[in-house]
Amino acid sequence: MNKVCLDCLFGKDREEILQLRVSPNICDLCDESSDEVSLLSDIAPLVEHVLEEYTFDELFFENSRNLKDLLVEDWGIFPHANSNRLCFEAIDKIFNLSGNKTSESAHWENTDLLKDVSLDIWSGFEEEIKHQKRFVTSTSLSVFLEEMLPVIESDIPKGILLFRCRLANSPMRDVWVTDPATPPIHPQEMGMPPRRMVVDGGRANPAGIAVFYGAEDETTAILETRPDLTKLASVAEFEVMEPLRLVDFTVNFAPDMFSSDVRGQQTTKLLLPYIDRAFSLPVSQREASIDYVPTQYIAQQVFQAGYDGFRFSSSLNPGGRNIVLHDERKIWARRSVLKRFEQFSVRYRDSMRSEATWNDTEFTSKGNEFDDDVPF
Numbered sequence: 001m002n003k004v005c006l007d008c009l010f011g012k013d014r015e016e017i018l019q020l021r022v023s024p025n026i027c028d029l030c031d032e033s034s035d036e037v038s039l040l041s042d043i044a045p046l047v048e049h050v051l052e053e054y055t056f057d058e059l060f061f062e063n064s065r066n067l068k069d070l071l072v073e074d075w076g077i078f079p080h081a082n083s084n085r086l087c088f089e090a091i092d093k094i095f096n097l098s099g100n101k102t103s104e105s106a107h108w109e110n111t112d113l114l115k116d117v118s119l120d121i122w123s124g125f126e127e128e129i130k131h132q133k134r135f136v137t138s139t140s141l142s143v144f145l146e147e148m149l150p151v152i153e154s155d156i157p158k159g160i161l162l163f164r165c166r167l168a169n170s171p172m173r174d175v176w177v178t179d180p181a182t183p184p185i186h187p188q189e190m191g192m193p194p195r196r197m198v199v200d201g202g203r204a205n206p207a208g209i210a211v212f213y214g215a216e217d218e219t220t221a222i223l224e225t226r227p228d229l230t231k232l233a234s235v236a237e238f239e240v241m242e243p244l245r246l247v248d249f250t251v252n253f254a255p256d257m258f259s260s261d262v263r264g265q266q267t268t269k270l271l272l273p274y275i276d277r278a279f280s281l282p283v284s285q286r287e288a289s290i291d292y293v294p295t296q297y298i299a300q301q302v303f304q305a306g307y308d309g310f311r312f313s314s315s316l317n318p319g320g321r322n323i324v325l326h327d328e329r330k331i332w333a334r335r336s337v338l339k340r341f342e343q344f345s346v347r348y349r350d351s352m353r354s355e356a357t358w359n360d361t362e363f364t365s366k367g368n369e370f371d372d373d374v375p376f
């Protein structure tokens, strides 16, 4: 095991690694010829600092795993390797591991440092922007945002449709529609509310500042308004007329183990889900104004950096994605349709965290009953 192709190491989508020497050769991992094969001895000096992110303890192995599994999870390497044995061999060679301390040995752990660091950054930021300062932060979240945004840019091309739903039949007043013969809200009135109407802040906008909230599919747009069977809704389609420059908080960030800042790469990967979750979480009415402040700050930073908007996960429609835009200049309301709801469904299962259930008299472990998907 002396050389490996970049496809084996990173998969086909990986961008060129500028520092890495490659040449046509036969890969020792997949046994196929490739134009981009690198010697393990050339890879080693570029990634040796990655090993500092892991600890090896021969005596303690309760939560430990082999190094290959950790590297695969953290850095996305060997995306389609068939042979564990060859991967172990390659990793041992790259990091110069031997004796009892090999990559196959299940005594490796992530240093807890990174998880702690990203949680500290997020909770420190939340605490400060909610209770100590407003509109600015002295926490390192601002630095991370600045570095993170270009990396998670994801654009929407011209011609794509975005969706927006309103449960009321008047754009100005929250009047519930019950007559199915009512016309839908006019498409031109389905967009952002007039600024003077924005008296309450939202996830992405402080009071007085209007932004466009939409979704990438109709179902998500509808579910995000939390409808019920007594209501009718207007759903509008907006066509993207010019490409939109977006930041994607839903992305599964693939950190680069060849970066000189591997710690920053890992922290970005761990921080992103905090941001996405903060935008997704429904906030209870009572606490809304204060709980929206962290995400309002992040939204402003995204707009300030010149992006048209951003994408975040829906917590009401798993897999659905919401879009927030700074303004409506690049989209056009094409049509709106009145919808009536026939049925909502729910799938649920016992929580992983509560593996126990109270019975009449005894506390009984329920084990792993996770397959009870019950239609509602």
Ligand SMILES: [Zn+2]
Pocket: 004, 005, 006, 007, 008, 009, 027, 028, 029, 030, 031, 032
């Ligand atoms: Zn290969």
